[in-house]
Amino acid sequence: MSDYLWFEGIPFPTLGYKREILENFDKFVIRDEDTVILSYPKSGTNWMIEIVCLIQNKGNSKWIQSVPIWERSPWIEIQYGYELSINREGPRLISSHLPIHLFPKSFFSSKAKVIFVVRNPRDVLVSGYFFFHKTNNTKNPESFGTYFEWFLKGNVVYGSWFEHTRDWLSMRERKNFLLVSYEEMKKDTRKTIEKICDFLGKKLETEELDLVLKHSSFQAMKENNMSNYSLLQDRIAHDLKLLRKGMTGDWKNYFTVAQAEAFDKVFQEKMNGFPPELFPWQ
Ligand code: A3P
Numbered sequence: 148m149s150d151y152l153w154f155e156g157i158p159f160p161t162l163g164y165k166r167e168i169l170e171n172f173d174k175f176v177i178r179d180e181d182t183v184i185l186s187y188p189k190s191g192t193n194w195m196i197e198i199v200c201l202i203q204n205k206g207n208s209k210w211i212q213s214v215p216i217w218e219r220s221p222w223i224e225i226q227y228g229y230e231l232s233i234n235r236e237g238p239r240l241i242s243s244h245l246p247i248h249l250f251p252k253s254f255f256s257s258k259a260k261v262i263f264v265v266r267n268p269r270d271v272l273v274s275g276y277f278f279f280h281k282t283n284n285t286k287n288p289e290s291f292g293t294y295f296e297w298f299l300k301g302n303v304v305y306g307s308w309f310e311h312t313r314d315w316l317s318m319r320e321r322k323n324f325l326l327v328s329y330e331e332m333k334k335d336t337r338k339t340i341e342k343i344c345d346f347l348g349k350k351l352e353t354e355e356l357d358l359v360l361k362h363s364s365f366q367a368m369k370e371n372n373m374s375n376y377s378l379l380q381d382r383i384a385h386d387l388k389l390l391r392k393g394m395t396g397d398w399k400n401y402f403t404v405a406q407a408e409a410f411d412k413v414f415q416e417k418m419n420g421f422p423p424e425l426f427p428w429q
Contacts (some may be wrong), residue, residue: 162284206358266329354417
């Protein structure tokens, strides 16, 4: 059990994060040729990373099976990822969960391509509860009910889902911003991969696309030690499972009727004004 590293009102995990890096984050310059995967934690970020890595390699699985996912697409706000990527040459693949106001300012005038992954926040909440409730780098809730309350208040790692999502979605009309939902990835993975290929300007043959699908499946990722977080076992938690269920609507197995109503109310208040088609789970 640990607490948070608080920075500008946002709670961060304590392990791997450094205040000095966050304070000087504008030193990290985003370049035009970079591809950035952005999301609120537990939205399907690692799935997206796996897909993009495979697209870049036309379905060849050598890279994803030999290099840990956090080295292929480093999280730039984590010390390890920051140091690994800040001076990396050539087009970089990078990931971040940062809220928009903490993201490097150079990004906003760059042509870097951004893929923003959004997921039903109810499923994000459930996934987050099971991932974070026993980790030793963040505050652990004693029950699901406690985590539910924290989530609605934004008292969880990376802060409020509502603010994070609202702020990043304000970029959605930009040409270099692609919005992808976890739900569309689940519903029609092939079509979503094609959409990502179009955005990245990559043309894959049918067999190459088949390989991307095959190697990024839930089962394939679960069995890939470079992607399933088994290398971090015991460092962050005793029984750390990134690939838990991989389904949509799991929240229905955990929310009480009262929690579902309370969540709807907050969602409507906070996300008021956004077109409902942005949230395909509704
Ligand atoms: P669950 O906990 O609901 O199973 P992130 O990568 O942002 O931390 O998100 C983790 C969530 O994405 C987990 O959700 C995990 O199972 C799911 N996920 C990861 N890889 C997946 C895949 N290939 N197919 C479907 N879901 C996947």
